[in-house]
Amino acid sequence: MKILVVGSGGREHAITWRLAQDETKHELFCAPGNAGTAAIATNIAVGAEDVPGVVAWAVANKPDLVVVGPEAPLCKGLVDELAKIGVKAFGPPLAGARMEGSKAFAKEIMKAAGVPTGRAETFTDAAKAKAALPAYGLPVVIKADGLAAGKGVIIAETQADAEAAIDDMLVGNKFGAAGAEVLLEEFLVGEECSILALVDGEHAVLLPSSQDHKRIFDGDKGPNTGGMGAYSPAPVVTADRLPFIRDTIILPVVRELKKRGIVYKGVLYAGLMINNVPGGKPAASGSDVNVVEFNARFGDPETEAVLPRIGGDFAKILLACAEGTLKDADVVIKDDCAATVIISSGGYPGSYEKGKEITGLEAANAVSGAMVFHCGTKAADGKVLTAGGRVLSVTGMGATLREAVDTAYKAVDKIAFDQAFHRKDIAHRAFERG
Numbered sequence: 001m002k003i004l005v006v007g008s009g010g011r012e013h014a015i016t017w018r019l020a021q022d023e024t025k026h027e028l029f030c031a032p033g034n035a036g037t038a039a040i041a042t043n044i045a046v047g048a049e050d051v052p053g054v055v056a057w058a059v060a061n062k063p064d065l066v067v068v069g070p071e072a073p074l075c076k077g078l079v080d081e082l083a084k085i086g087v088k089a090f091g092p093p094l095a096g097a098r099m100e101g102s103k104a105f106a107k108e109i110m111k112a113a114g115v116p117t118g119r120a121e122t123f124t125d126a127a128k129a130k131a132a133l134p135a136y137g138l139p140v141v142i143k144a145d146g147l148a149a150g151k152g153v154i155i156a157e158t159q160a161d162a163e164a165a166i167d168d169m170l171v172g173n174k175f176g177a178a179g180a181e182v183l184l185e186e187f188l189v190g191e192e193c194s195i196l197a198l199v200d201g202e203h204a205v206l207l208p209s210s211q212d213h214k215r216i217f218d219g220d221k222g223p224n225t226g227g228m229g230a231y232s233p234a235p236v237v238t239a240d241r242l243p244f245i246r247d248t249i250i251l252p253v254v255r256e257l258k259k260r261g262i263v264y265k266g267v268l269y270a271g272l273m274i275n276n277v278p279g280g281k282p283a284a285s286g287s288d289v290n291v292v293e294f295n296a297r298f299g300d301p302e303t304e305a306v307l308p309r310i311g312g313d314f315a316k317i318l319l320a321c322a323e324g325t326l327k328d329a330d331v332v333i334k335d336d337c338a339a340t341v342i343i344s345s346g347g348y349p350g351s352y353e354k355g356k357e358i359t360g361l362e363a364a365n366a367v368s369g370a371m372v373f374h375c376g377t378k379a380a381d382g383k384v385l386t387a388g389g390r391v392l393s394v395t396g397m398g399a400t401l402r403e404a405v406d407t408a409y410k411a412v413d414k415i416a417f418d419q420a421f422h423r424k425d426i427a428h429r430a431f432e433r434g
């Protein structure tokens, strides 16, 4: 198959790498890709958010499938534009991508579909939002409706902080149009996990569970990042929960969207809160599994931990989602565990320097069971340079989670660049369970 992967991060490198593992060999392209994808695919000079550019390339090159990595092109309607020229895509249309692009829309769908989630209301008026605060208690969650680069969620511990967050968004315009509408949401207690579901408009297949590490420092301290590591499976998601998640969360959403004329294809990513805290405050929904958010794409770095666990012909699976034939697809999950460690530039998620030479990539890839995915890199004069906050995503596989983590860190230790940083406690929640 001729396949174009849209995006340039660790997620897109992992998708391209996984496609390259298929027994049937494909012709792989990335728009724009990175120094890692360049080794296994042809990078084309078209930006991931350049919808007309991707469409023009598709008209000229007639790919069998376009796999869209990030949310931005989905929310710009890339899949709709590709459909107009008869090109199949893995990813939802713009109307479906609103599950990620608008938190108010996602809540409306969940409410209509009876999906357990935190109680929430939307406001455009700051005084009305503040008047509603007491009903939520503390802490309370304040969210900007739209895409705000992961910064639009404030967990306010005091009334004053909650009021300040409301003012920042509705009066101060801190997030621009994304914050013109805000949600007040019930604070949910428990442990978070990610479920990536493959969807073909009607059917869904749940991929193995995973857990992200959003804070920059060990022990989940410091500011939020795009994700500093992940592992799969996440033991907080016990096997008995999976049918509930599929039948009470994923499928009702897919059906509700279909009822509204939205054929959702691609990944429906559910960020879930599992209330496993003994005596923890029960959620208003009455369920101990609640949706925190939906995303319309593969998670990053979850993808780097989940995709190496998928067997079979990956291109066929993705095409089945695009064609609506997922019911007949063979999705094989390997028993092996996976752990992913992100190596970032010193200073990230604040300001950081770029252009540092990376050494040890070959040695890291040579570690048995390890794979190095590039997140923010650039090739120049035969060298690989840092080009982003998150630079590399190093995955280790193993028969146990401990082995997977050890393999990942063994590979991480081979890699060096000036001011490189990584967390040393990936999968700590799984190990704390004993």
Ligand code: AMP
Binding pocket: 118, 141, 150, 153, 155, 185, 186, 187, 188, 189, 192, 271, 292, 293
């Ligand atoms: P979101 O962008 O909605 O995923 O929110 C970002 C992060 O904020 C989540 O990963 C959670 O850690 C936290 N969060 C969001 N909503 C809630 C909630 N209702 N209760 C507790 N934590 C939340």
Ligand code: GLY
Binding pocket: 212, 226, 227, 295, 298, 299, 300, 301, 302
């Ligand atoms: N790992 C979180 C995300 O992809 O949104």
